[in-house]
Amino acid sequence: MEVVLSYLVPTVLVVGTVVFMEWFAAWSHEHIMHGWGWKWHKSHHEPHDETLEKNDLYAVIFACFAVALFWIGSAWLWPLWWIAVGISLYGVLYFFMHDGLVHQRWPFKYVPRKGYLKRVYQAHRLHHAVEGRDGCVSFGFVYAEPADRLVKKLQENKRKYDPRALQDEDQQAVSN
Template identity: 70%
Template sequence: MDTILYYLVPTGLVVGSVLFMEWFATWSHEHIMHGWGWGWHKSHHEPHDDALEKNDLYAVVFAGVAIAMFALGHFFWWPLTWLGLGVTIYGMLYFFFHDGLVHQRWPFKHIPRKGYMKRVYQAHRLHHAVQGKDGCVSFGFVYAQPVDKLLKELEENKRSYDPHALKDEDRPAAH
């Protein structure tokens, strides 16, 4: 029984922290980044040619939290190490889905044509279909609601948005 718990507890902490991070990232994207933290996040909603944007400071903050969790887990309370690993895994998922797949910040380009990846891609394109910080939809990074629900939400917001945001032939802006 001890052997099972030896693996089960860390696995539960890692998986639980990854799931929590999607919830927290969604919440903070909507309420912090599109709220009082708009000063950093605004750079992500504007066209630019730079490889980095001020919004990337959020990744630095979350990386700092993960590093602190690893250190505190090593020296004081071991579960923090596994929670830090979950935060790090979430950061990698974020980098893959958001920076790579959606915003094409990789040296190669790929627009998904079907399945879940297409839904994530389209949901975040709809997030950027609104000018400014208000009236946006789809604040998650790994989970994406169905596109028809997001379109309905955009219509209900009564804000103008770019109806061409889902056209596959359009490349996402380099932001």
């Protein structure tokens, strides 16, 4: 029983933290980044040629928080170490899903043509279909509502949105 718990408790902490982080990231994206933290996040919604953007400071803050939990967890309170693993794992998911897949911040281009990855890709494209910080949809990074629901929400908004948001240089990505 002790062996089971020694694996079960860390697994539950890591998986639970990843799930919580998706909720927290979506909440903070909507209420902080599109609220009082817009000064940093605005760089993400504007065209730029730089490799880094001011918005990347949010990832640095989350990383510092994880490092602090690793330190506290290894010195005093071991469950915090596993929570830090979950936050770090979410950071890796965020990097691949958001920075890599959606915004193509890696050295090759991949546009998903079907399934879950296509849904995440389209949802975040629709997030950027509104100019400015108000009226956006889809604030999560790993979970995404289907594109048709998000388009309906955008159409119900009073702000204009760009209906070409789902289009890409590779038109087949959105037509399949």
